Amino acid sequence: MRGTISTASCKAGAITSRRHRPQEAPGPSADAVKLALNRLRKRGKIASPAHGFSVIVPPEYSAIGCLPADQFVPQLMANLDLPYYAGLLTAAQYYGAAHHRPQEFQVFTEKSRRPAKCGRVRVRFIARKQARLAATRPFNTPRGTLTVSTPEVTAIDLTGYPDHAGGLGQSITVLSELVEQIDPNKLVAAAQAAPLSWAQRLGYLLERADARQTAHALQDYVRSIAKDYTPLSLRGPKDGPHNKNWKIIVNEVVEPEI
Structure with a gap:
């Protein structure tokens, strides 16, 4: 060698x-x-x-001891021969919807990987089945092109991986800023590629964020196939008020930060 x-x-x-x-x-x-x-x-x-x-x-x-993550992640993932996309709070930044600057660069891929540390730069890898099928957009960087989830996929992921987003409170805050970028028709397509419970939570959170028009696009899809109630928070109590529109057990109070 x-x-x-x-x-x-x-x-x-x-x-x-x-x-x-x-x-x-x-x-x-x-x-x-x-x-x-x-x-x-x-x-x-x-x-x-x-x-x-x-x-x-x-x-x-030199002050951060590494290239910014967006400038090396594409080549790193190509070197590993793994599909990927930048998602969650990292993706939200590209659409002007990050309420706070994320402390780590969040990357979805199809295999579990340890976080990458490079100087002051941190990259968090999140495993998601069939990540290669998620809708994405290319964003140019000084050293190439970064693959980023679309606003619609980002919205779905914020409800599917709330712990990685800082909790449901942070998720709804980001959603309230992201909603202007969301295409309702594409949102339904993104929801169909994810677990139904994610769409149920997303619809409820969008309504709480006063984005009822965007939420309405999901409502027919959820009503047509949702049979069971699902908890809003997987970490909250098992019982709570029942929201009939989205078949959600409201076991956590969430409001967007103003």
Whole structure:
């Protein structure tokens, strides 16, 4: 095994290792490459968000000790050969709906992975089945293109993964700011690709956020197939008032922050 730094990788700001093909000219030994990379790492010139994957740290990012996550996550996931999309509070930022700046960059993929730490940058990986099928949009970054969930998928995920969003209170606050970006017809399509209980919770939260017109698009879908009541919060008590419109057991009081 010999480590190499390809021209393409350098331009993208990333360093990876690969096997030399037999026809390639001999290069430096693996030990020599490792030693050189360690020297650069100690000088803060490179950083490693994941095993076998390092990034070049330009002077303008020396204070955080890494590239911003949006500038290396696309190449990292390509290197791992995993589908992904930036979601939840991270996605909400791209639509002007992040109430607070998230402390970590949130990435959905189809396999569980440990969080990535790189200088002051934190990346949280969240496993979701068939993440590759979620509707997404591309956003340009200084080093490529980042895949981000659409506003509709982001809304669904905020109700499906409230703990990762800071709780239902944070979810409804973000939804109240995200609603202007949501296409009601696309919202139904996103709901159909997720568990029904997520759509039930989302409809209830949208109504609480005074987004009844957007919620109305979900209502026919939920009413046509929802037979059982589902709790609003999975962490709350098992009983509470019953909301008939969405078949929700209201076991937590949630209001958007003003």
